Amino acid sequence: MIQFLLNQELRQEDNLDPNTTVLSYLRNTLGKTGTKEGCASGDCGACSVVLAEVINGKLRYRSVNSCLTFVSALHGKQLITVEDLKHQQTLHSTQQAMADCHGSQCGFCTPGFVMSLFALQKNADSYDVAQTSEALAGNLCRCTGYRPIYDAAQQSCSNKPSDHFDAVEAQTIARLQAIAPQSGTQFAGKGHQAYLPTSTAELAELYLNHPDAHLLAGGTDLALEVTQFHRELGTLIYLGNVSDMQQIVETDSYIEIGSAAPLTDCYQVLAKHYPDFGELLHRFASLQIRNQGTLGGNIANASPIGDSPPLLIALDAHIQLRQGDKTRRIPLESYFLDYKKTAHQSSEFIEKIIIPKPNAAVFKAYKVSKRIDDDISAVCAAINIQVADGKVVDARLAFGGMAPTPKRASHCEQALVGQAWTQETIEQACSALVKDFTPLTDFRASKAYRQLVAQNLLRKYFVETTTASQDYLTTRVTAHV
Amino acid sequence: MSNHSAPQLSQAELETLFKTHLKTGVGKGIKHESGDKHVSGEAQYIDDKLEFPNQLHVYVRTSDYAHAKVTNIDISECLTMPGVVKVVTAKDVPGDLDVGPVLKGDPLLVEELVEYYGQPIVAVAATSHEAALKAAKTIKIDYQPLAPILDVKEALEKEHFVQESHQLKLGDSATALAHAKHRFQGELHIGGQEHFYLETQIASVMPTEDGGMIVYSSTQNPTEVQKLVASVLGISMNKVLVDMRRMGGGFGGKETQAAPIACLCALVAHLTGRPTKMRLPRMEDMTITGKRHPFYARYDVGYDDDGRILALDMDLAGNCGYSPDLSGSIVDRAMFHADNAYFIEHATITGYRCKTNTASNTAYRGFGGPQGMVPTEDIMDAIARKLGKDPLDVRRLNYYGKEDRNITPYHQIVEHNILPEITDELLASSDYYERREAIKAFNATSPILKKGLALTPVKFGISFTNSFLNQAGALIHIYTDGTIHLNHGGTEMGQGLNTKVQQIVAEVFQVETDKIQITATNTEKVPNTSPTAASSGTDLNGKAAQNAALTIKQRLIDFLAGYYRVHPEEIEFRNGQVRVRETYLSFESLIEMAYVNQISLSSTGYYKTPKIYYDRDKARGRPFYYFAYGLACCEVLVDSFTGEYHFTRTDILHDVGATLNPAIDIGQIEGGFIQGMGWLTSEELVWNEQGRLMTSGPASYKIPAIADMPNDLRVALVESRKNPEDTVYHSKAVGEPPFMLGIAAWCAIKDAVASVGNYQYHPDIDAPATPERVLMGIEAIRKQMKNA
Known part of the structure; x- marks a missing residue:
């Protein structure tokens, strides 16, 4: 059974189909039609609703796309829709x-x-x-x-x-705490079932017992299987309540991010150490998506155009995989085998992502898309180069949108390492870069454009890191300069 | 009958009220009549209506080929799927299968010949949308594939047309081109545009006891839905009622293409006797329905040393898709706007309606006008680059004159041209020339980012070019408590039409708009309506409503004059009160008196636009009652390494005559500009080699998002210039004209690109100027410089 507050009304649902989106639940089950369907793919925001939950004793409000949110995500939270804002005949x-x-x-x-x-x-x-x-x-x-x-x-x-939400905040917190997620929660409907573990151990065991289950993190991609491709997801294991996989920890040398931490939560620590990572996260889908979507999900999804993997690979991030009680750590770049194919084994899941803290290298990241915000990259580039005494001592370049997987540019790296940090070296590295990738032509961009832009981003990196008194704003087009 | 709760005011109090003005009449920036309902989620769209227990839902199975013969349709498995009630093919249509709006050519369902990828073939009705969708996927369709024509240029070369060509001719362009000192030829591809109304196509119908249909349709054209539902079912129009409260956006996409959805629903309801709804999921909506016409333009232009155009030959080839739809008028309008704001002494403009195996392209804000203007604006820039002049100077030089140089290629005289003056105004307010210099200085030192600036004009003709459509009706009732019920033939799609018409009626009766209730547009209230299109919604329906109101008002005046034995001139309505010589009475008291004295308090109103005509054989006439003008000045920042860009500032000065509602007008101008900017920048439609639309959802088709708005957006209405023609309160239409302000955005990008070549080369960039096209344009200039 899942429990949540529908504004102030406690709802308990035991036989809902876990493949039901919150949008469908609102419109079709409850007949609340204020929330609209514009695309059912998380791109237009017409279906936005707000989820409130108790964080550190206070209510935290976040917008999400109800069309991409399965009802599992409501468990233990307060769902607020447009109908709930007007209070006593007065508009909010x-x-x-x-x-x-x-x-x-x-x-x-x-x-x-x-x-x-x-x-x-x-x-x-x-x-x-x-x-x-x-x-x-x-x-x-x-x-x-x-x-x-x-x-x-x-x-x-x-x-x-x-407003009237503030007026009853204390009661709302108490009511939410009373329905805080407990281990062993599950529900089923229409032949589909969902498990809602609260600890990594519980998750590991569930996944061992249900190796065919779909792991549901933010669901911002998985939900498309249902809303766009009309498939049925038999068994879901929802990760949103696995509290230890939401932790973000900084050690002396590493940032360790629980794989189920929403991208919104990752922003602060990543932007602090890597401003370009922050910049990219601003342009990563939309806030509604980042409020749900997780760094672990973006990796496990293994899309060639996922925005975080190139950055993480350039930073030499590792992931910790877990299967039952066994864990192993691998470099992220070795996780991606081929198009949508990864190194994870049956019942194995990503527990956390381990990112080194900045060293002497200069890390920059670039996303090129038709629209600045809420678009998918034609090319995503992450460049992490260390120069000492005018020579390149280390170079890690990773690209998205250029190959069936997020991938390092190894020829290009070889052309850089050991060479003088000059325009000539950059041009040689650009020539080598062509050997690294054979990108596709599709509706986002042509092969020629992708190849040219990938080279130009390396050229831009050089301008940005070598121009005297270089000003960040004069080299990039951003929405609010 | 009488309003017992109304307070009795003294004569002095009534006089005080009389001396103040209405708060919500004409010219006031009041909010949208549904604004409070929009924000609270209470505004109902068709999908929000309560469903009936036996409601059916329809989903269509569409073609997987762009061109093919259907050899077999196997629905046997589909019929066994849970929830399926009816499976419908072309042979189930009792009446006319063709739902073409003007000309034939649009089968409701494919009979045998498939003409585009995504064409509806079989409709499945089931007890839920999901059940219908899942069942439809099980239908097996066999095809015999045929070679498709997907490219507009190929269609043009093969003379593969949906309709005959048309030509406008002024002077003798062949001779003038031959003698021109400077001359060049060019070509340009202009992309189409998905409407992306947020509410997808939808209809819901209910069979009636008379064998007819009550149809709720999200349509700009209720009468046409009525006509087509009747013809598909083989019943008379008086059995079909169409009701349309509001659309979640239209933009032209629901002018003709809402009808097939309503017809399919009605067909299912007719065959099953059950209420039926059909809503297109976004991807199906984008795949099945037509878009703005992509155009291919080629031209030959001659000009003098100053940059004045002497002669122009232009071919405009509209990609119409597989059927005529409204393409005849759309290509006409492209031709009528190829001059934009410029006098071309010798012009030959030829329009072609090319047939391709894609969805049938249709009306979209501007209706071909934007596609006609873009090549001409490109020519202005090209001339400026060749002569080393500022593009704005070339534009101003070519503007239509006031007393001479004022004949269009279709032989209409351009009257009341305010562009020269308002250009001066915008030049000054936008600091155009100062910023031009600052931008050149910036570009000289900035290694990666380049700025661009462009100021472009719009002159847009107002009226349906199909002259008979320029008519409208309205219906007003005043009830005995003094409240007013108002209907007109226009449809509300967000543009604020109902609010403006309310204000017009409020102004006539001198009562506040909260006394006036507008309900759904309904074919039983106002018959034989024209589509709400061509920016004419307020011009036509506002006048019709005004006429209805004036009819009732005249009856009231005549009654008062007789009752009080005064001259009609001694009667005045103001701010909810009526003065009869020295006596004051409230509007409510007057209505009560009028009723008791047996005065009719209901009237229709009718309006048709005067002066307009067009002789198609001679290609001459006055297709437009008047022109609306506007200007935009855009500044952009372009990344010369990636082709990405962002607009930093836009100044707009736009002409709405005497504004009926400045808030709504500014909303139309801003929204139109951003939509036009989107068309020419990030909105790219891509089909694969099989003719399948690959950009079939918002994940791949990118309309402007909030941060794409220019950082600094300054919009002003042209002041103190009411429409010299006798339009409703001397206002001007505002729906479409601002769309073409977006051309300034496209020209600004090209200006930034030109800076890479020190403004000596004209960037060769098709529309839309996606980052890829921009970067490739930059590369081409870099190559030209190397070779020079």
């Missing part, structure tokens, strides 16, 4: 702001925007353009051109009146 301040600022035209995307704004208001100290862009990058509006929505965000975040 974020709703009022959207209406006052002419933020809706056709109105179909509006409930999703309102929910993202609501989460933004809860998380923002004051109005900030960059934070607003980040919070709303996953909500598409085809009518307004967005300017009035920025105005609504400004109105919502500049002056935050306390």
Whole structure:
């Protein structure tokens, strides 16, 4: 059985189909139609809802795409939808702001925007353009051109009146604590079952017993199997309550990230040590996706266009795999064998990701896509080069979008190591880079473009690391310069 | 009947009210009439309606080939799937199978010949959407593949057309080109555009006891849905009711292409007797329905030393997809806008309607106009590069004149041209020339990033070019409590039409808009409506509603004049009150009196646009009642290593005549600009070699997101210039014209690219200017410089 608060109402669901998305649950099971389906693929944000949970004794509010969220993720949390914001016949301040600022035209995307704004208001100290862009990058509006929505965000975040959620926060926390996830939780419906372990040990044992189960982390990719490809997922093991796999720990030499930690939670530590990693995470899908999606999921998914693996490989990250009681650590680059094929064995899962802290090398990462925000890379490059006394002593370059797997550019690295750090060396390395990859032509980019851009990113790295008084902003196009 | 709770006010109090103005009348920036319902989730779209216990859901199985003959359809397994109630093929259609809006050519379901990848072949009705979808996948269809034509250039060469070509001619371009001092030829591919309305195509229907249908359809064109549902079922139009409260976006995509969905629903409902709904999932919506026409343009242009165009030959080949749909009018409008804002003394503009094996392309905001303008704006830039001039100077030199140089290639005189003055205004407010210099200085020293700047005009003709469509109707009732019920033939798709029409009626009666209820557009209330399209929604329906209101108002005035024995001039309506010489009464009291005195409080209203005509044989006429003007100045930052870009600032000055609602007008301008920018930048449609659309969802098709908005966006309405024509309160249409402001974004990118070659080479970049095309354009210039 799963339990959660539907706004303030305690719901207990025992025979829901675990393949049910929160969107379908709201619209079809409960008949709550304020939340809209725009794409059912997590790209438009019309279905955004907010999940609240207790973190360090306080409520934390996060926006998610209900179309990509299976009902398992509701367990122990509070689900807030657009219908819950209006209180005693009065619009919530974020709703009022959207209406006052002419933020809706056709109105179909509006409930999703309102929910993202609501989460933004809860998380923002004051109005900030960059934070607003980040919070709303996953909500598409085809009518307004967005300017009035920025105005609504400004109105919502500049002056935050306390609302009916604040008024009952203590009670909500108590009620959520009373339904905190317990080990042994499971539910089933329509011939599908879901297990919701709370510890790594419980997970390991479940996975041994159910080797065919799908591990459900954020589900931002797995859910597409159901919503886009109309397949059935027989057994799910939900990782969102496995608390030890959500830990993020810093040691003297390493950052250790539990594989089920949402990307949003990874941001702070990665951005602190590797600003470019932070920059990339800002552009990694959308906030709704990052609130759900995990670093472990992005790796295990083994997509050639996943954005984190090239960066992690360039940083020489390792992963810890676990199968039952056995664990092993391997370099991440050896995990990817071929297109969507990895080195993990039956019932083995990624427990954590171990990333070295910065050394003398200069790490930079680049994502090239048609749209700056919420797009998939045509090419993703991570370049980590150490230069000493004018010579390259170490070079790790990894690329996404260039091969069937995220992959190092070994010819290019060989052309760099031991050479003088000069434009000539860069040009030789660019020539070598062509030997490393035979990229595809597809709807995102042509082979020729991918090859040229990959080389140009190395050239850009050289300009960025060698130009005197180089200014970060003058070398990159970002949304808010 | 009487309103007992209304407070009785003294004459002095009524007089005070009378002397103040309405808060929500014409010209006020009031919010969208559904705004509060949008934000609370209470605004209902068709998919949100309560379903019936025996509701059916329809999913269509579509073609896996772009061109093929269907040799066999095996539905045996499908029929056994759980929840399946009915499986429908072309032979089940009792009436006319063809649902072509103007010309034939659009079968509701494939009979034998498949003409595009994604064409509906079999419809499956089941007890849930999911059950219908899963069952449809089990249908086995055998094909005999045929060679498809997917490329517009190939279709043009083979003269593979859906409709005959048309030509506009002014002067003698052949002779003038031969004598021009400078002359060059060029070609350009212009991409299409997915509408990406957030609410996908949907309809829900209910059979009636008369053998008819109540149809809820997300359509811009209720009357056409009514007509086609009747013809598909083989019943008369008076048995079909179409109801349309609101669309979750339309943009032209629901002008003709909403109808097949409604027809399929009605067909299933007719065959089963059960209420039926059909909603297209996003991928199916993008695959099945048509888009903005991609165009191929080629031209031959002659100009003088100053950059003045002397002669232009232009071929505009629209990629219509497999059937005519509205392509005739769309290619016409492209031709009518190939001049954009410029006088071309000798012009020959030829339009071709090319047939390809893709979905039938359709109306999309601008309706071909944008595709006509883009090549001409590209020519302006190219001339400027060749002469070493600022592109804006070339544009201004070529503007239509006021007294002379003012004839279009279709022989309409351009009257009331305000572009020269408003260009001066925007030049000044945007610091164009100062920024031009600053940008050159920046580009000279910035190794990777390059800035670009462009200021481009829009002149857009307002009216349906199919002249008879320029008509509208409205219906107003005033109830005895003084509240007003208003319907008109237009449809609300987010553009604020209902709000504006409410304001117009409010202004006539001098009551606040909260006294006026607008309900769903309904074919039983207002019949024989034109589609809400061509930016004409307010021009036509606003006038019709105004006429309905004026009819009732005149009855009220006549009644008061007789009752109080005063002259009609002594009667004045203002702010909810009526003054009869020295006596004041509230609007509500007047209505109560009028009712008791047997005055009719209901009226229809009708309007047709004057002055317009077009003689197709002579290719001459006045297809447009008037022109709307606008200008955008865009600044962009381009990464010359990757081709990525971001817009840093945009200044817009746009002409809406006397604004009916500045908030809504600015919303249309901003939204139109961003949509136009998206069309020419990140929105790329890609088909594979089999003719399958590969960019069939928002993961692969990228419309602008919030951070794509220029960091600094300044939008102003042209002030103090009401429409000289007798439009509703002298306003101008605003739906489409701002879309083409987005061309400034495309030109700005090319300006940044040109900086790589010190502005000596014209970047050869097709639309949309994706980062890939931009980088390849930069590479081409670098190569030209090397070779020079």
